[in-house]
Amino acid sequence: MMLYLQLFYEFFKTGLFTIGGGMATVPFLYKMSDATGWFTYNDLANMIAVGESTPGPIGVNMATYVGFVTGIEQGGLPFAILGAVVATLGLITPSIIVILIIAAFLKSFKDNQYVGFAFYGLRPASAGLIAAAGISVIQSALIFPEYFKDGFNPDGINWIGCALAIVLWLLTNKINKTKKLHPVIFIAFSAIIGIVFSMG
Amino acid sequence: MNIYLDMFLTFARIGGLTFGGGYAMLPILQHEVVENKKWATEEELIDYFAIGQCTPGIIAVNTATFIGQKYKGILGGIVATLGVVFPSLIIISLLAGMIEAFSHIAWVQHAFGGIRVCVCVLIFNAVTKLLKKAIIDKFTFVIFLAVTLGSCFSNLSPVIFVIFAAVAGIMIKTLGGKK
Structure with missing residues (x-):
């Protein structure tokens, strides 16, 4: 209860x-x-x-x-x-x-006018909060901080994941044919890559 | 049909047909609420949508409450809002139940390993899109930076940052306007 x-x-x-x-x-x-x-x-x-x-x-x-x-x-x-x-x-x-x-x-x-003034401050703050949450996702998906206790260790980085992230960024931002596609398509594509390379 | 039942079902249809919420909902609202049911005019809908963005809560829910209350008062507002969240409750409960049941299987875990990478990119894209509208001068840039770093390196609740940013926005604009 x-x-x-x-x-x-x-x-x-x-x-x-x-x-x-x-x-x-x-x-x-x-x-x-x-x-x-x-x-x-x-x-x-x-x-x-x-x-x-x-x-x-x-x-x-x-x-x-x-x-x-x-x-x-x-x-x-x-x-x-x-x-x-x-x-x-x-x-x-x-x-x-x-x-x-x-x-x-x-x-x-x-x-x-004060509602508008408040939003002048709230918009960048909202973006900042989401950016900070994004950094938390990166820590669980691409970087494993526990590997970095004794300095840099290449095992602590999910290299295949980083490559996938770059490909996805290009597909969603730079390639006109794919950037209007629904996110569910990129999520399905990532799931297949994850299975193929035994990620996670 | 009972008007409240009609309202509930119409908003349930809107919720079930919207992927992503926010702006994705606007064309469906126009079709259902303005053209089919005539519960609000085009201008009212645009107004509600604009105000829904600057009141607490998520835009889709706020807009539903507005339209419902405009047409049938407080009960209308509540019924429309319950309608718009109803499909999420059903669909997500089904999916979450299935994912919980299969989550121990190795290839399901690998799939989610890949999906998490995609989520990083989706969030990154959401932030860059927001930034284009949010950062319009050096003050807004400083607010963005302060909130990002503050939220990363402290345990403060987002509530604190939201209040801080609203107060900062009002102060900067009020003081700046008098120069």
Whole structure:
């Protein structure tokens, strides 16, 4: 019971302080992993991949997934589904409350200059938080810091992974034929490469 | 059909047809909400979408709440929001259950090893895209750098950085405007 209250509280906080869509909830989930130990960085990277490849807003998908994984530890499927529901409701509750309040004075909110000023600071901060989360993913996917305790050690770098990352970056940014493709295609391609080279 | 049930099902369809959320949702919203159901006008939808980006929470959820409450008050807002998250709950629970069941198999682990590399690139791309809109002068660059480093090298919650950035934005703009 306590766990579900905590799950709701953590996602309520995430919903209240997340600004924007897409990857914006991801930094909160990394801190949640640090603070609660409910799931690992590797779990999170898997969740991002699943959240990107399935219908529905990414933030909602991630909340559902985290709730499911956290709940399943409690004793199986019914607990997992309850966790998924609780986490998702936690995420959307602040939105509902805030929007219902704002809807009352809609125009004045939109035209308020201080809202614009706040966003001048919030946009780079949001990018910074996601960048920091990205560095955590790199640590679980490409670099293994435990190899670097006694100085540089080439075994601590996933070289095939680095090559794959460069190929993916080129495919998603530089090659016109492929850069408009849906992320799920690159995720499937990476999964095949991972199997072929026994990564992870 | 009961209007609330109709609302729930319509928003469930929108949630189930959107990949990625955010801007991906806008064309589907236009089709379903403006053209089919006439629950909001084109202008209202664009307004809600814009405000949904500058209120707490994820854009897709905020926009659903707005449209629902505009058409049928508080209960409408709640029903539309529950509708938009419903497909995620079903699809992700099914997938997560399957992945948990198969995660001990070696080749599944290898596949996720490769997928994690892809996630690095997807996040990198998301950040570079955001930066094009976010970094417009030296102040915004400093905020980006401070938050990235602060978040990497401290255990502070993202909540602290969000509050700091909003206050910093208001202060820089207010003080700068008087020069």
